[in-house]
Structure formats: structure tokens, C-alpha cells
Amino acid sequence: MALWPVQHAKARFSELLDACQREVPQVVSRRGTEAAVLVPIEQWNRLQAAARPSLKQPLLAPHARTEELVPSRGGARRRPVVEL
Template sequence: MTVWPVQHAKARFSELLDACQREGPQVVSRRGTEAAVLVPIEQWHRLQAAARPSLKQLLLASDARSEELVLARGGGRRRPVVEL
């Protein structure tokens, strides 16, 4: 990955974008510290899909968290009964 100082990234954004599409992720640094990464959109979509499991994966997971989904009962307030 190539590291671009923020001043160069701003001044040569088109080059940064072309390098990202041609070579892959590009790092932008601010004051010598890595601050951000520009990634191609295809890679971004793959990362997003991998980070979000499907419903099927959640249901088939061995560490199912069903006990956390059940709400405690009796904690709500009841409305007063109005006599007709």
C-alpha cells in the first residue's frame, strides 16, 4: 500500500483514485500518522458483506444468542381501566 500525505492526496486526488483502482488500497496520512484508507468499491462491497452475517448464518451459528432476545416480562406500565 502506498502512503499519501494529506497535502498530496488533496492536490492529486485523481492520481490517488487511479492508483486505488489500479493497485488497490491507498493510505492517506496526516502529520506522519495513518489517518484513512481509500479502497476500490468492489473490495468495499466484499468487506461490507463479510462483516454482516446473513440471517441463515445467524440461525445456524453454534453460539446462538437467543437468551438475549427474550425480553423480561412484567416491567411495563399498565393503562388504567376506565369504567363505562
């Protein structure tokens, strides 16, 4: 990944965008520390889809899905009963 200081990224944004689409994601730094990454939209969409599980997936799965949706029982600790 190429590193662009924020001043250069602002001054040559179209070049930064072209480099992102043509090559690899481009990193923008502010005061020497990495601040942001510019990635192509296709890669961004793939990352977003992978990071966010869909409710549709477990509901349409061919196997039983109740084990995934129902919490396990019997693990709760109970307080002792004190006789009065």
C-alpha cells in the same frame, strides 16, 4: 500500500483514485500518522458483507437453529432466601 500525505492526496486526488483502482489500497496520512485508506468499491463491498452477519443466514440454515437463538438456561445466580 502507498502512503500519501493529505496535501498530496488533495492536490492529486484523481491520481490517487487511479492508483487505488489500478494497484492496491492507498493510505492517506495527516501529520505523519495514517488517517484513512482508499480502497476499490468491490473490496469495500466484500469487507462490509463479511463484517455484518445477516439474519437471513441462520434462518435459512438447513440444521436446527434454536441453539443459536435461545440463550442457555440455568447459569443465573440466585440470592439466598432470608426467612423473616
